[in-house]
Amino acid sequence: MSRFAEPQDELFRALNSSVSYDFRLAEYDLAQSRAHARMLGARGILAEHDVAVLLKGLDRVAEEVESARFEVHPHDEDVHMAIERRLTELAGPVGGRLHTARSRNDQVATDVAMFVRDSAEGAAALCTEAMAALLDLAERHLDWPLPGYTHLQRAQPVYLSHHLLAWLWKLRRDRERFRLCRTLSDELPLGAGALAGVNFDTDRATLAGELGFASVAPNSIDAVSNRDFVLDYLSAAATCATHLSQLGAEIVLWSSEEFGFCSVADAFASGSSIMPQKKNPDAAELLRAKAPRVVGHLSALHGVLHGLPLTYNKDLQEDKEHLFDAVDTLELSLSVAARMLEGITFDRARMAAAAADEMLAATDVADLLVTRDVPFRQAHGVVAGLVRHAVDSGRRLSELTEAELGELAPDLPPAALAGVLSEHGWLETKVSEGGTSLARVRTQIERARAELEPAAG
Numbered sequence: 185m186s187r188f189a190e191p192q193d194e195l196f197r198a199l200n201s202s203v204s205y206d207f208r209l210a211e212y213d214l215a216q217s218r219a220h221a222r223m224l225g226a227r228g229i230l231a232e233h234d235v236a237v238l239l240k241g242l243d244r245v246a247e248e249v250e251s252a253r254f255e256v257h258p259h260d261e262d263v264h265m266a267i268e269r270r271l272t273e274l275a276g277p278v279g280g281r282l283h284t285a286r287s288r289n290d291q292v293a294t295d296v297a298m299f300v301r302d303s304a305e306g307a308a309a310l311c312t313e314a315m316a317a318l319l320d321l322a323e324r325h326l327d328w329p330l331p332g333y334t335h336l337q338r339a340q341p342v343y344l345s346h347h348l349l350a351w352l353w354k355l356r357r358d359r360e361r362f363r364l365c366r367t368l369s370d371e372l373p374l375g376a377g378a379l380a381g382v383n384f385d386t387d388r389a390t391l392a393g394e395l396g397f398a399s400v401a402p403n404s405i406d407a408v409s410n411r412d413f414v415l416d417y418l419s420a421a422a423t424c425a426t427h428l429s430q431l432g433a434e435i436v437l438w439s440s441e442e443f444g445f446c447s448v449a450d451a452f453a454s455g456s457s458i459m460p461q462k463k464n465p466d467a468a469e470l471l472r473a474k475a476p477r478v479v480g481h482l483s484a485l486h487g488v489l490h491g492l493p494l495t496y497n498k499d500l501q502e503d504k505e506h507l508f509d510a511v512d513t514l515e516l517s518l519s520v521a522a523r524m525l526e527g528i529t530f531d532r533a534r535m536a537a538a539a540a541d542e543m544l545a546a547t548d549v550a551d552l553l554v555t556r557d558v559p560f561r562q563a564h565g566v567v568a569g570l571v572r573h574a575v576d577s578g579r580r581l582s583e584l585t586e587a588e589l590g591e592l593a594p595d596l597p598p599a600a601l602a603g604v605l606s607e608h609g610w611l612e613t614k615v616s617e618g619g620t621s622l623a624r625v626r627t628q629i630e631r632a633r634a635e636l637e638p639a640a641g
């Protein structure tokens with residue numbers, strides 16, 4: 185019997201059906217169904233012989249799923265109905281007993297929480313791989329100077345190792361966000377029923393243990409309406425994808441003829457169908473372009489969830505495609521980023537030539553005046569005057585005459601200025617904690633290594 189006198193409209197079926205994409209959750213659905221059946225038996229809610237038949241049937245369904253022999257029927261609304269339908273075909277009417285003390289509402293929340301948990305762990309592990317690639321690059325380019333930029337204008341010189349490690353720390357925070365997401369998806373929804381709990385004395389603690397959850401969701405209403413863990417994953421993924429986008433953008437820029445700082449391995453570049461000389465950094469460009477897609481999934485889910493009354497609403501079905509595509513996009517992007525970084529090469533001479541630009545020492549010249557008791561703001565003005573004079577007359581700072589210096593910067597002894605400009609020691613004077621001097625970079629590398637040790641990773 186059905187509640188409905190009329191068959192389902194075909195167009196509504198197309199709108200309503202989720203099996204084409206949520207079948208991806210089949211392994212989780214089967215795992216929770218096995219645990220649920222065992223628990224029902226242990227509690228005396230189902231007879232042990234029925235449980236044995238159910239478990240055997242579930243094993244056969246699992247075999248079909250694993251070997252891709254499972255046939256989804258057009259009338260299977262979602263993964264849960266498809267599995268129950270097949271179980272009943274294989275095990276007989278006892279298959280209908282599996283849904284005792286369970287609703288698809290707590291079932292789907294459980295599947296998605298398990299999927300998010302695994303995906304968050306996977307993303308954290310991929311962050312670690314990308315971090316390892318960056319650390320390796322940093323160690324191999326410890327003392328290679330290049331200009332650091334603000335506003336994409338040359339600002340102050342830094343070591344390449346220091347610059348590369350900046351990306352590592354961003355990924356470390358991403359990894360923390362995925363770990364937090366994993367922790368926050370660790371409460372078992374199963375057992376909440378449709379929304380109010382169930383009419384049987386179930387054993388949720390055992391279920392939680394078997395399914396790898398740290399605890400049981402304390403409120404059935406919250407449990408079936410909660411999709412925070414999906415938001416958490418998407419939010420962590422959006423930030424991480426944005427970092428990869430920034431990294432990709434920098435590689436595109438640096439590998440251009442204009443910069444010439446780096447070159448990606450041929451395996452991560454492609455040619456042009458018309459211009460034979462081209463080597464395009466497509467992988468980096470696509471890292472740059474994938475981020476908005478992930479961010480879009482995050483804002484889409486905020487859109488789905490906002491304004492929803494408690495508890496389960498069919499709107500919640502719209503969490504999955506956003507989640508799945510974000511997971512696929514992010515995992516591919518992180519894997520490509522790590523591999524591309526492993527094979528990237530840098531042009532030491534090009535970077536050194538750019539870093540030798542004397543103008544990069546302007547702040548250091550101002551600081552020289554500060555050590556001679558000139559207030560920094562005033563020193564800044566004096567050096568700005570020197571820079572302007574040099575630029576206007578088409579010369580470098582070191583080419584200004586003693587007479588000009590005497591007039592424009594009377595507190596600045598020419599010999600001291602020459603020292604700052606010639607010694608190329610602007611990097612080594614950045615001795616503050618977290619700065620670019622080699623001693624500080626070495627300390628940073630030690631910290632980064634500790635982050636990659638198994639206990640931390």
Ligand code: ARG
Pocket residue numbers: 202206261262288289292496498500501502
């Ligand atoms: N396919 C549904 C989803 O993904 C499963 C839950 C359906 N629950 C219901 N009461 N119709 O959300």
